[in-house]
Each structure stands twice: as structure tokens, then as C-alpha cells.
Amino acid sequence: MTQTKRGPYKNGIVRRRQILDKAVEVFGTYGYLAGSLRQIAAEVGVTPAALARHFDSKEDLLVEVLRYWENDNAHRTAGAEPTGVAALRDLTDLMEYHLRHRGFLQLFLTLGVEATNPDHPARQFIVERYASTREGFAKRIQDAIDAGELMPLPPEQVQSEARLLIAALDGFELQWLLDPDFDLVSEVDRFIEATIRRLEGTPRLPVDK
The missing domain is CATH 1.10.10.60 (Homeodomain-like)
Structure with a gap:
């Protein structure tokens, strides 16, 4: 043997x-x-x-860490991806992933600030990452529009909505990193649902008190 x-x-x-x-x-x-x-x-x-x-x-270690993170994230998105409005709701599942990978999230947000320095070794990676994320979010919105699930929007507004999603998610994630009691998944879920209703043209529901 x-x-x-x-x-x-x-x-x-x-x-x-x-x-x-x-x-x-x-x-x-x-x-x-x-x-x-x-x-x-x-x-x-x-x-x-x-x-x-x-x-x-x-710097070599940082490059490998970023590659390691990208590979790990690729495993999360492997398989059939949702389309239309379901793809927007899938962002809530992304928050579930972050709950299990706090270190990766903290690293990305920290590097995002540091990489505003043009000489930072992660500068190109972070810039490209934000650009690809924005385009990915814009595609989710445009696909939902094309499927008739959201009202038509001009291309520049689709891009603006994608930027708003990035800003909101980064903000929610930062609040969770600062306050472990902050319910990241629930807050993001509420924001995504409100965004969908707004882009559907549906009146906003009253807040329960």
C-alpha cells in the first residue's frame, strides 16, 4: 500500500x-x-x-493576498448567477459572505482609503476593482430594465445608480466593522428592496413604528 x-x-x-x-x-x-x-x-x-x-x-505579499482574495470570492460566485431583479437581491447574500470573511472586507476597505495615494502598490488593483464592481452593478440594473422589471433609465442614470449601490454597501459594511451589533444583512436587504421599489416606480411603503 x-x-x-x-x-x-x-x-x-x-x-x-x-x-x-x-x-x-x-x-x-x-x-x-x-x-x-x-x-x-x-x-x-x-x-x-x-x-x-x-x-x-x-509588495509581493500584498499582490498574493489580493489574488488570494479574488480567488476566494470567485468560488462564491461560481455556478449559475441570478438575473434581473434577483441579481440585485443577491447583493444581500454577498453581505452574508462578508460576515464569514471579516478580514477580507476590512482589508479591502482599508486599502480603498490607502490607495487614494497614487503611489500605493494596490492603487491599480483597487481602481480596477471599483470600476469592475460599478460595471457589474450597472449590468444588473440594466438587465432588470431589459427584462421589464424596472422602469427604463438613461445610461448615465444606470451608472449613477450603480455608484450609489457601491457607496451604500461600503457605508453599511463600515458601520458593521465599527459596531458588531449592527445588522448588516437586514440593513442591506431593506436598502436593496427600497431601491428596487424606487426603480420600479412603486411608491415607498411607510415605515413601521
Whole structure:
């Protein structure tokens, strides 16, 4: 019977994953600029020299963290995606994902602020990420319009609505990071439903007191 060997290669993959997980926490908590490789190495339980065997530099580690996050997020969206208004309601499920991946969310919002500096190493990634998110949200809205579920809107208003969605979701997520008692999923669900009613042309329902 042949026994599978763990070996240095398997151990190296595990260690690399540990470093990435801890880097998400450190960069998310302190930012890329303040978070240090020495701190990450200490929290993983390795020396800075051992960490350097996996990542050539701090910038290289950041690139791999962002790639790691993108791959993880891709698994969430794998499979058949909802269309029309259902695709807008799917944004509530995205909040459920964030509840389980606080570190990734904290990292993204922290880098979003830091990357306003044109020289930040994550600048291009963040700019492209916001652009692709805006286009993705605009497509969800336009698809719902094309399906006859929302009232027709000019292209510039579709883009404006997409930007509003980004601003609202980032704001809700930030409030949750600051206040663990903030009900992120419920608040986003209410906002999405109100947005759908508004874009349907349906009068806003009174708030229960």
C-alpha cells in the first residue's frame, strides 16, 4: 500500500496559506503601510527570513493576498448567477459572505482609503476593482430594465445608480466593522428592496413604528 507523503512541498503550501491568512488580518487591521512583515512573521510563528522564502517582498505579499482574495470570492460566485431583479437581491447574500470573511472586507476597505495615494502598490488593483464592481452593478440594473422589471433609465442614470449601490454597501459594511451589533444583512436587504421599489416606480411603503 502506497502512503502519500506530506513532505516539504505540502508543508510549504500549508505555511504559505497561514502567512496569507495572517497577512489579511494584519493589513486589514493596520493597513498595508503600517502592517509589517516582521509582525506577520511573528504572528505566524516563523522568522522574517522564513517568511522571505515564500514572498520576495512586502509588495509581493500584498499582490498574493489580493489574488488570494479574488480567488476566494470567485468560488462564491461560481455556478449559475441570478438575473434581473434577483441579481440585485443577491447583493444581500454577498453581505452574508462578508460576515464569514471579516478580514477580507476590512482589508479591502482599508486599502480603498490607502490607495487614494497614487503611489500605493494596490492603487491599480483597487481602481480596477471599483470600476469592475460599478460595471457589474450597472449590468444588473440594466438587465432588470431589459427584462421589464424596472422602469427604463438613461445610461448615465444606470451608472449613477450603480455608484450609489457601491457607496451604500461600503457605508453599511463600515458601520458593521465599527459596531458588531449592527445588522448588516437586514440593513442591506431593506436598502436593496427600497431601491428596487424606487426603480420600479412603486411608491415607498411607510415605515413601521
